[in-house]
Amino acid sequence: MLLRIIAAALMLIALNYYLPEDAPINSFVRLALYLVPYLIVGHDILIKAFKGIKHGQIFDENFLMAVATLGALALALYYNNDYTEAIAVMLFYQTGELFQGYAVGKSRRSISDLMDIRPDYANIENAETGELEQVDPDEVEIGSVIVVQAGEKIPIDGIITEGSSSLNTSALTGESVPRDVKTGDEVISGCINLNGLLKVKTTREFGESTASKILDLVENASSRKSKSENFITKFARVYTPAVCISALALAIFPPLVNLLVLNTAPEWGQWIYRALTFLVISCPCALVISIPLSFFAGLGGASRAGILIKGSNYLETLSQVKCVVFDKTGTLTQGVFDVSAVHPDHDKSSEFHDEIISHMSEHDHEHHEHHAHGAGLSDEELLHLTAHVERYSTHPIASSLRKAYPHEADDCVIENVEELSGYGIRAMVNGDEVCVGNFRMMDELGIKWHECHKTGTVIHVAINGEYAGHVIISDVAKRGAKEAISELKDAGVERVVMLTGDAKPVANEVAENLGITEFHAELLPAGKVIEVEKLLAYYKKSQGKLAFVGDGINDAPVLSRADVGIAMGAMGSDAAIEAADVVLMDDDPLKTAKAIKIAKKCMRIVYQNIYFSIGVKLLCLLLGALGLANMWLAVFADVGVMLIAVLNAIRALLVKNI
Secondary structure, three states: OHHHHHHHHHHHHHHHHHOOOOOOOOHHHHHHHHHHHHHHHHHHHHHHHHHHHHOOOOOOHHHHHHHHHHHHHHHHHHOOOOOHHHHHHHHHHHHHHHHHHHHHHHHHHHHHHHOOOOOOOEEEEOOOOOOEEEEOHHHOOOOOEEEEOOOOEOOOOEEEEEOOEEEEOHHHHOOOOOEEEOOOOEEOOOOEEOOOOEEEEEOOOHHHOHHHHHHHHHHOHHHOOOHHHHHHHHHHHHHHHHHHHHHHHHHHHHHHHHHHOOOOOOOHHHHHHHHHHHHHHHOOHHHHHHHHHHHHHHHHHHHHOOEEEOOHHHHHHHOOEEEEEEEHHHHHEOOOOEEEEEEEOOOOOOHHHHHHHOOOOHHHHHHHOOOOOOOOOOHHHHHHHHHHHOOOOOOHHHHHHHHHOOOOOOOOOEEEEEEEOOOEEEEEEOOEEEEEEOHHHHHHHOOOOOOOOOOOEEEEEEEOOEEEEEEEEEOOEOOOHHHHHHHHHHOOOOEEEEEOOOOHHHHHHHHHHHOOOEEEOOOOHHHHHHHHHHHHHHHHHOOOEEEEEEOOOOOHHHHHHOOEEEEOOOOOOHHHHHHOOEEEOOOOOHHHHHHHHHHHHHHHHHHHHHHHHHHHHHHHHHHHHOOOOOHHHHHHHHHHHHHHHHHHHHHHHOOOOO
């Protein structure tokens, strides 16, 4: 393209130098000579226009440019043999297309380079020779052991069976801080192994790995169009035919009025020239190109920050968010619970105590020697019992209980484990029924339980229908959570609400520490949906949008119900990627505010381009109709405005300092 533009420009200069207007040469010969640079630079426009007509897609910028420039050549042949203007219009149009293509390509390359997480191969160790063989990741089966050398991408999700290293996760999270991993840790595809050699046992097929899912999400984001994009598409369908009809009317009716009504010269050439100028001005390139590009750049900029937005429709909705609802555990708090206190109920009968002692480990027997027989369970014994019941649960609280009591090597028989959502777990331990859960579970069973003076999540324990005591679990706020609430308010969010299933004192303490003034505690999963429904009904009346931020695993019903569902800490979580509209690839609550700020910046750029493009177009169309604009101004109104709008759109990529 660049060579064609240079060749046409040089030839046009040469022709003007050697063929002045008063040169004694036949008009058709002069036209033929000037057609050479015209066809060099504009033949592809003519071909595209012809194909558009052939396929019934007449009204596009190629058709408008072809008609305008060919018409200008015809007028020059008829009036003054000055073909420079028509060729220059095509020349500058193609120059604008070149710059536009460069700008668009730059933004696409920026995103492609960032999201270059697709691995080219996987290393499999040859069982006979011990040498590494590179195979297509699609060919690697689940359970295979792959080798990842320093500097290579992890091709497939898996668990490290040998080695330790640091991983660069910036392509997924936008953060440059490496993540240290060792044997037994889970790793996901797309990360780069910075040092050391890792052997990884694959847990998924390549097509189901994290990198594949993220790439698919980014590639399909453009298919979900915003209202603004749909408006521009519909606008162009109506606008282009309308201006073509207006140009035709401009070329025909004024001369006819002059001839038939005013009895003056029709001046066909003047009005046809105005109509052709009108056509060049009317090209809707700036709108049709810059608006989708603005959204594309916004999505790309968000991706660079580790924020995956599933479509421009969600980007637009994010910019309108007035209320953000947070789940507490794992979102505002670390979700890594620690046992902070154990309080047995010493009034309890020792009947079960005698039964369990006979099966306890040596560790507990030593501890038991310090307690009088019949005095109820000791701290260690209550923790032992609770950890047994929670042995098979995947809840973070269960993990903390097992971590607090790792001594599982005993003869206790655990049977009939039943998890009751929103309540707790019931199991048979050595033939006795043990219930471990919240106060709702105790109330449901009709068991009288005790309050605790300590703040934290209280895990009550009952044995054969009798209260045995409780364990206190404490969670801490995430680093940056308090700042995130402040940043959300700076981003224009009017209301921040926290929902949790924890007791009110726990929720109150977290809310006060973070600066949240509104929270709802002691909620079952269905209760969270009810609270969100109430907020949605309120903001529907005020034209605001609601975003729900959760961990994406346990909050799927609420994530899908909110105007925008945002999943936090979703690196490697299929449930989060599937359930949410926006996926934050790390655990930083600040990314919620950043996502809203990116969306607001993108929408500001979109509206700037819409107002600027339409405003300049209308002004230049008016000047063109009045004969105050020539082809040069028409080129600025088309190509110049398009370039300005495109360069403005690319600003949406710049999100580092938001």
